[in-house]
Amino acid sequence: MITVEHLAKAVGEEKMPVLQDVGFQLEPGELVAVLGGSGSGKSTLLRCLALREKWDRGNFRVDGTDIFGNVFTGKRKIRREWAYLEQNAELNPNRTALKNVLIGQSAQTPLWRMVTGMVRSDDYMGAMDELDALGLLDKAKMKTSQLSGGERQRVAIARALTHGAKVILADEPVTGLDPKSAENVMETLRRLCKETGLIVVTVLPIELAERFATRIWVLEDGRIKHDVKGRRLTVKERMNL
Numbered sequence: 001m002i003t004v005e006h007l008a009k010a011v012g013e014e015k016m017p018v019l020q021d022v023g024f025q026l027e028p029g030e031l032v033a034v035l036g037g038s039g040s041g042k043s044t045l046l047r048c049l050a051l052r053e054k055w056d057r058g059n060f061r062v063d064g065t066d067i068f069g070n071v072f073t074g075k076r077k078i079r080r081e082w083a084y085l086e087q088n089a090e091l092n093p094n095r096t097a098l099k100n101v102l103i104g105q106s107a108q109t110p111l112w113r114m115v116t117g118m119v120r121s122d123d124y125m126g127a128m129d130e131l132d133a134l135g136l137l138d139k140a141k142m143k144t145s146q147l148s149g150g151e152r153q154r155v156a157i158a159r160a161l162t163h164g165a166k167v168i169l170a171d172e173p174v175t176g177l178d179p180k181s182a183e184n185v186m187e188t189l190r191r192l193c194k195e196t197g198l199i200v201v202t203v204l205p206i207e208l209a210e211r212f213a214t215r216i217w218v219l220e221d222g223r224i225k226h227d228v229k230g231r232r233l234t235v236k237e238r239m240n241l
Protein backbone atom coordinates (compact mmCIF):
# COMPACT_ATOMS: atom_id res chain seq x y z
CA MET A 1 0.00 0.00 0.00
CA ILE A 2 1.28 3.44 -0.95
CA THR A 3 0.07 6.55 0.84
CA VAL A 4 0.85 10.09 -0.27
CA GLU A 5 -0.49 13.08 1.69
CA HIS A 6 -0.20 16.81 1.05
CA LEU A 7 2.50 16.53 -1.63
CA ALA A 8 3.52 20.04 -2.70
CA LYS A 9 6.18 21.22 -5.12
CA ALA A 10 7.01 24.70 -6.38
CA VAL A 11 9.59 25.56 -9.04
CA GLY A 12 11.73 28.45 -10.23
CA GLU A 13 12.91 31.56 -8.44
CA GLU A 14 9.35 32.74 -8.02
CA LYS A 15 8.39 29.42 -6.45
CA MET A 16 5.53 28.76 -8.82
CA PRO A 17 3.38 25.98 -7.37
CA VAL A 18 3.33 22.96 -9.68
CA LEU A 19 1.86 20.38 -7.29
CA GLN A 20 -0.48 21.39 -4.48
CA ASP A 21 -1.82 19.18 -1.73
CA VAL A 22 -1.75 15.98 -3.79
CA GLY A 23 -2.87 12.90 -1.89
CA PHE A 24 -3.90 9.33 -2.66
CA GLN A 25 -3.64 5.69 -1.64
CA LEU A 26 -2.64 2.95 -4.04
CA GLU A 27 -3.18 -0.79 -3.70
CA PRO A 28 -1.28 -3.59 -5.46
CA GLY A 29 -2.55 -4.25 -8.98
CA GLU A 30 -3.68 -0.70 -9.74
CA LEU A 31 -2.89 0.80 -13.13
CA VAL A 32 -3.32 4.55 -12.85
CA ALA A 33 -3.47 6.83 -15.88
CA VAL A 34 -2.50 10.44 -15.16
CA LEU A 35 -4.26 12.90 -17.46
CA GLY A 36 -4.30 16.68 -17.56
CA GLY A 37 -3.63 19.65 -19.79
CA SER A 38 -0.14 20.76 -20.72
CA GLY A 39 1.65 22.09 -17.64
CA SER A 40 -0.83 20.58 -15.18
CA GLY A 41 1.99 18.80 -13.33
CA LYS A 42 1.85 15.23 -14.68
CA SER A 43 5.58 14.76 -15.26
CA THR A 44 6.46 16.55 -12.04
CA LEU A 45 4.17 14.21 -10.10
CA LEU A 46 5.89 11.14 -11.56
CA ARG A 47 9.33 12.61 -10.95
CA CYS A 48 8.44 13.43 -7.34
CA LEU A 49 7.17 9.89 -6.77
CA ALA A 50 10.39 8.51 -8.27
CA LEU A 51 12.32 10.85 -5.92
CA ARG A 52 13.95 12.52 -8.92
CA GLU A 53 12.60 15.83 -7.59
CA LYS A 54 12.74 17.02 -4.03
CA TRP A 55 9.35 17.43 -2.34
CA ASP A 56 8.67 20.76 -0.65
CA ARG A 57 6.13 19.17 1.64
CA GLY A 58 4.24 15.93 2.08
CA ASN A 59 4.11 12.50 3.65
CA PHE A 60 5.07 9.36 1.79
CA ARG A 61 4.54 5.85 3.17
CA VAL A 62 5.13 2.57 1.34
CA ASP A 63 4.20 -0.77 2.95
CA GLY A 64 4.49 0.78 6.39
CA THR A 65 7.84 2.49 5.74
CA ASP A 66 7.90 6.25 6.21
CA ILE A 67 10.03 7.18 3.19
CA PHE A 68 11.21 10.53 4.51
CA GLY A 69 11.26 9.40 8.14
CA ASN A 70 13.86 6.71 7.47
CA VAL A 71 16.34 8.73 5.48
CA PHE A 72 18.48 5.80 4.42
CA THR A 73 16.13 2.81 4.15
CA GLY A 74 13.20 4.86 2.86
CA LYS A 75 14.87 6.36 -0.17
CA ARG A 76 16.77 3.17 -0.89
CA LYS A 77 13.48 1.26 -0.96
CA ILE A 78 12.15 3.54 -3.70
CA ARG A 79 15.37 3.48 -5.71
CA ARG A 80 15.55 -0.33 -5.54
CA GLU A 81 11.92 -1.28 -5.88
CA TRP A 82 10.49 1.42 -8.11
CA ALA A 83 11.34 1.98 -11.76
CA TYR A 84 10.98 5.24 -13.63
CA LEU A 85 10.52 4.80 -17.38
CA GLU A 86 10.96 7.82 -19.56
CA GLN A 87 9.30 8.34 -22.90
CA ASN A 88 12.20 6.91 -24.88
CA ALA A 89 13.51 4.01 -22.90
CA GLU A 90 17.12 4.60 -21.90
CA LEU A 91 18.62 1.44 -23.37
CA ASN A 92 22.11 0.80 -24.63
CA PRO A 93 21.56 0.48 -28.42
CA ASN A 94 24.73 -1.54 -28.94
CA ARG A 95 23.83 -4.22 -26.45
CA THR A 96 21.34 -7.04 -26.91
CA ALA A 97 17.90 -6.94 -25.34
CA LEU A 98 19.07 -9.63 -22.91
CA LYS A 99 22.18 -7.67 -21.85
CA ASN A 100 20.11 -4.53 -21.36
CA VAL A 101 17.73 -6.45 -19.12
CA LEU A 102 20.55 -8.06 -17.17
CA ILE A 103 22.78 -5.08 -16.66
CA GLY A 104 19.92 -2.86 -15.61
CA GLN A 105 20.12 0.75 -14.63
CA SER A 106 22.91 2.16 -12.56
CA ALA A 107 20.71 2.65 -9.48
CA GLN A 108 19.95 -1.07 -9.37
CA THR A 109 23.20 -2.67 -10.52
CA PRO A 110 26.44 -3.12 -8.62
CA LEU A 111 29.31 -1.21 -10.21
CA TRP A 112 31.42 -4.33 -10.77
CA ARG A 113 28.63 -5.85 -12.81
CA MET A 114 28.24 -2.75 -14.95
CA VAL A 115 31.97 -2.72 -15.64
CA THR A 116 32.53 -6.41 -16.24
CA GLY A 117 29.13 -7.31 -17.69
CA MET A 118 29.26 -10.57 -15.70
CA VAL A 119 26.00 -12.23 -14.70
CA ARG A 120 24.93 -15.16 -12.54
CA SER A 121 23.09 -18.02 -14.21
CA ASP A 122 19.92 -17.55 -12.15
CA ASP A 123 19.90 -13.88 -13.16
CA TYR A 124 20.21 -15.03 -16.76
CA MET A 125 17.24 -17.39 -16.36
CA GLY A 126 15.23 -14.66 -14.63
CA ALA A 127 15.90 -12.23 -17.46
CA MET A 128 14.92 -14.81 -20.08
CA ASP A 129 11.70 -15.51 -18.14
CA GLU A 130 10.78 -11.82 -18.15
CA LEU A 131 11.59 -11.45 -21.85
CA ASP A 132 9.47 -14.53 -22.52
CA ALA A 133 6.57 -13.14 -20.48
CA LEU A 134 6.75 -9.95 -22.52
CA GLY A 135 6.78 -11.83 -25.84
CA LEU A 136 10.40 -10.97 -26.60
CA LEU A 137 12.14 -14.34 -26.32
CA ASP A 138 13.00 -14.40 -30.02
CA LYS A 139 14.45 -10.88 -29.76
CA ALA A 140 16.66 -11.57 -26.75
CA LYS A 141 19.88 -11.76 -28.73
CA MET A 142 19.15 -8.79 -30.99
CA LYS A 143 20.68 -5.38 -30.37
CA THR A 144 18.06 -2.97 -29.09
CA SER A 145 18.87 -0.57 -31.97
CA GLN A 146 17.27 -3.20 -34.25
CA LEU A 147 14.03 -3.37 -32.26
CA SER A 148 10.85 -1.37 -32.77
CA GLY A 149 9.83 1.36 -30.33
CA GLY A 150 7.24 -0.91 -28.71
CA GLU A 151 9.72 -3.73 -28.35
CA ARG A 152 12.26 -1.38 -26.78
CA GLN A 153 9.65 -0.16 -24.33
CA ARG A 154 8.89 -3.78 -23.40
CA VAL A 155 12.62 -4.46 -22.91
CA ALA A 156 12.64 -1.54 -20.45
CA ILE A 157 9.67 -3.10 -18.63
CA ALA A 158 11.40 -6.51 -18.57
CA ARG A 159 14.47 -4.81 -17.14
CA ALA A 160 12.47 -3.11 -14.42
CA LEU A 161 10.76 -6.39 -13.48
CA THR A 162 13.99 -8.40 -13.51
CA HIS A 163 15.43 -5.94 -11.04
CA GLY A 164 12.46 -6.41 -8.75
CA ALA A 165 10.28 -3.41 -9.57
CA LYS A 166 7.06 -3.41 -7.58
CA VAL A 167 6.04 -0.04 -8.96
CA ILE A 168 6.58 1.34 -12.46
CA LEU A 169 6.27 5.08 -13.08
CA ALA A 170 6.10 5.64 -16.82
CA ASP A 171 5.98 9.06 -18.45
CA GLU A 172 4.19 8.72 -21.80
CA PRO A 173 5.49 5.19 -22.45
CA VAL A 174 3.57 4.78 -25.70
CA THR A 175 4.06 8.20 -27.28
CA GLY A 176 5.46 7.81 -30.78
CA LEU A 177 4.48 4.15 -31.04
CA ASP A 178 2.14 2.87 -33.72
CA PRO A 179 -1.34 1.96 -32.35
CA LYS A 180 -0.70 -1.80 -32.37
CA SER A 181 2.58 -1.50 -30.44
CA ALA A 182 1.01 0.94 -28.00
CA GLU A 183 -1.83 -1.51 -27.31
CA ASN A 184 0.66 -4.28 -26.91
CA VAL A 185 2.66 -2.40 -24.27
CA MET A 186 -0.52 -1.45 -22.41
CA GLU A 187 -1.92 -4.99 -22.54
CA THR A 188 1.36 -6.24 -21.09
CA LEU A 189 1.28 -3.73 -18.23
CA ARG A 190 -2.37 -4.46 -17.52
CA ARG A 191 -1.72 -8.20 -17.37
CA LEU A 192 1.29 -7.77 -15.07
CA CYS A 193 -0.75 -5.61 -12.70
CA LYS A 194 -3.49 -8.21 -12.55
CA GLU A 195 -1.25 -11.25 -12.25
CA THR A 196 1.59 -9.97 -10.08
CA GLY A 197 0.19 -7.02 -8.14
CA LEU A 198 2.54 -4.62 -9.94
CA ILE A 199 1.46 -0.97 -9.55
CA VAL A 200 1.77 1.29 -12.60
CA VAL A 201 1.32 5.06 -12.65
CA THR A 202 1.57 6.42 -16.16
CA VAL A 203 0.86 9.44 -18.34
CA LEU A 204 -1.34 8.26 -21.20
CA PRO A 205 -3.63 9.59 -23.93
CA ILE A 206 -7.29 9.49 -22.85
CA GLU A 207 -8.31 6.73 -25.30
CA LEU A 208 -5.73 4.31 -23.88
CA ALA A 209 -6.44 5.45 -20.32
CA GLU A 210 -10.11 4.55 -20.66
CA ARG A 211 -9.31 1.16 -22.18
CA PHE A 212 -6.50 -0.02 -19.96
CA ALA A 213 -6.36 1.90 -16.68
CA THR A 214 -8.11 0.71 -13.53
CA ARG A 215 -8.07 4.28 -12.25
CA ILE A 216 -7.76 7.74 -13.82
CA TRP A 217 -6.47 10.92 -12.23
CA VAL A 218 -7.26 14.20 -13.94
CA LEU A 219 -4.77 16.87 -12.88
CA GLU A 220 -5.61 20.54 -12.96
CA ASP A 221 -3.33 23.27 -11.63
CA GLY A 222 -1.23 20.73 -9.81
CA ARG A 223 -4.13 19.06 -8.00
CA ILE A 224 -5.93 15.75 -8.59
CA LYS A 225 -9.23 17.25 -9.66
CA HIS A 226 -10.90 13.92 -10.46
CA ASP A 227 -10.00 10.46 -9.17
CA VAL A 228 -12.08 7.93 -11.10
CA LYS A 229 -12.10 4.15 -10.63
CA GLY A 230 -13.48 1.51 -12.95
CA ARG A 231 -15.39 3.72 -15.37
CA ARG A 232 -14.94 6.17 -18.24
CA LEU A 233 -14.73 9.90 -17.60
CA THR A 234 -17.89 11.93 -17.78
CA VAL A 235 -18.16 14.84 -20.22
CA LYS A 236 -17.55 17.25 -17.34
CA GLU A 237 -14.49 15.36 -16.11
CA ARG A 238 -12.88 15.40 -19.52
CA MET A 239 -13.72 19.04 -20.16
CA ASN A 240 -10.22 20.53 -19.89
CA LEU A 241 -8.33 17.63 -21.48
Ligand SMILES: Nc1ncnc2c1ncn2[C@@H]1O[C@H](COP(=O)(O)OP(=O)(O)OP(=O)(O)O)[C@@H](O)[C@H]1O
Binding pocket: 011, 012, 018, 036, 037, 038, 039, 040, 041, 042, 043, 044, 045
Ligand atom coordinates in the same frame (compact mmCIF):
# COMPACT_ATOMS: atom_id res chain seq x y z
N1 LIG B 1 12.45 22.77 -13.02
C1 LIG B 1 11.50 23.60 -13.44
N2 LIG B 1 11.72 24.92 -13.52
C2 LIG B 1 10.74 25.78 -13.93
N3 LIG B 1 9.49 25.37 -14.26
C3 LIG B 1 9.24 24.06 -14.20
C4 LIG B 1 10.21 23.11 -13.79
N4 LIG B 1 9.64 21.87 -13.81
C5 LIG B 1 8.37 22.06 -14.22
N5 LIG B 1 8.12 23.37 -14.45
C6 LIG B 1 6.83 23.95 -14.86
O1 LIG B 1 5.85 23.32 -14.10
C7 LIG B 1 4.66 23.11 -14.85
C8 LIG B 1 4.29 21.66 -14.85
O2 LIG B 1 5.26 20.92 -15.58
P1 LIG B 1 5.07 19.38 -15.95
O3 LIG B 1 6.17 19.02 -16.87
O4 LIG B 1 4.93 18.60 -14.70
O5 LIG B 1 3.67 19.42 -16.70
P2 LIG B 1 2.97 18.31 -17.59
O6 LIG B 1 1.57 18.21 -17.12
O7 LIG B 1 3.77 17.07 -17.60
O8 LIG B 1 3.01 19.03 -19.00
P3 LIG B 1 3.09 18.41 -20.50
O9 LIG B 1 1.82 17.67 -20.74
O10 LIG B 1 3.16 19.62 -21.36
O11 LIG B 1 4.32 17.55 -20.55
C9 LIG B 1 4.97 23.67 -16.23
O12 LIG B 1 4.44 24.96 -16.32
C10 LIG B 1 6.47 23.67 -16.29
O13 LIG B 1 6.93 24.68 -17.16
